[in-house]
Amino acid sequence: ETGVTQTPRHLVMGMTNKKSLKCEQHLGHNAMYWYKQSAKKPLELMFVYNFKEQTENNSVPSRFSPECPNSSHLFLHLHTLQPEDSALYLCASSQENPGRSYGYTFGSGTRLTVV
Amino acid sequence: GESVGLHLPTLSVQEGDNSIINCAYSNSASDYFIWYKQESGKGPQFIIDIRSNMDKRQGQRVTVLLNKTVKHLSLQIAATQPGDSAVYFCAENMDSSYKLIFGSGTRLLVRP
Numbered sequence: 001e002t003g004v005t006q007t008p009r010h011l012v013m014g015m016t017n018k019k020s021l022k023c024e025q026h027l028g029h030n031a032m033y034w035y036k037q038s039a040k041k042p043l044e045l046m047f048v049y050n051f052k053e054q055t056e057n058n059s060v061p062s063r064f065s066p067e068c069p070n071s072s073h074l075f076l077h078l079h080t081l082q083p084e085d086s087a088l089y090l091c092a093s094s095q096e097n098p099g100r101s102y103g104y105t106f107g108s109g110t111r112l113t114v115v
Numbered sequence: 116g117e118s119v120g121l122h123l124p125t126l127s128v129q130e131g132d133n134s135i136i137n138c139a140y141s142n143s144a145s146d147y148f149i150w151y152k153q154e155s156g157k158g159p160q161f162i163i164d165i166r167s168n169m170d171k172r173q174g175q176r177v178t179v180l181l182n183k184t185v186k187h188l189s190l191q192i193a194a195t196q197p198g199d200s201a202v203y204f205c206a207e208n209m210d211s212s213y214k215l216i217f218g219s220g221t222r223l224l225v226r227p
Contacts, residue, residue, distance in 0.1 A: 031213055043217035090158050098208045098215050099147040106158030
């Protein structure tokens with residue numbers, strides 16, 4: 001285990017459903033991230049949270065809604081997704097910026113399938 | 116965590132041989148670089164890093180080379196083992212930004 005836990009590991013949802021992905025880190029890190037890894041564009045940055053404040057939204061559609069209630073937890077709320085949103089969603093954390101933190105520590109991801 | 120379906124370049128090597136995986140990075144202002152390994156069912160894991168004031172750094176069985184002139188990064192794995200089979204990504208970071216920008220990845224297959 002890396003210290004970053006993502007649940008669920010697999011999720012199948014219909015286009016009209018609402019679901020949430022959860023990430024929890026036990027490393028005492030201050031920054032958390034959501035990345036999307038798909039067949040067409042591997043490892044795209046979606047959101048960055050630093051000390052619970054969103055500092056980056058990489059032009060992500062509003063059907064993805066992040067939430068960071070504290071420095072240890074990060075959620076990604078999903079609603080009215082499209083089949084092309086099917087991908088592996090990876091959560092990561094770092095103590096501070098990657099250059100001072102040996103990069104990120106990643107979770108194992110949630111494999112999302114939209115039907 | 117598997118990159119199933121990704122049309123990645125693939126490097127196939129014989130067990131015991133050395134492997135060299137290459138990466139072209141995008142931003143000449145990037146000053147910190149990392150190689151990650153992603154095994155099936157897992158997220159990317161840190162292997163080795165290098166800063167822009169260096170051109171070579173060695174770890175256990177791995178060496179990273181940085182050529183800033185042509186914006187090229189390589190990962191050398193000595194005496195490749197079956198457990199090295201995975202997808203390898205380079206990542207770049209610039210000037211205290213919180214963003215890591217990842218390359219497209221290379222799949223390494225080790226033949227027994």
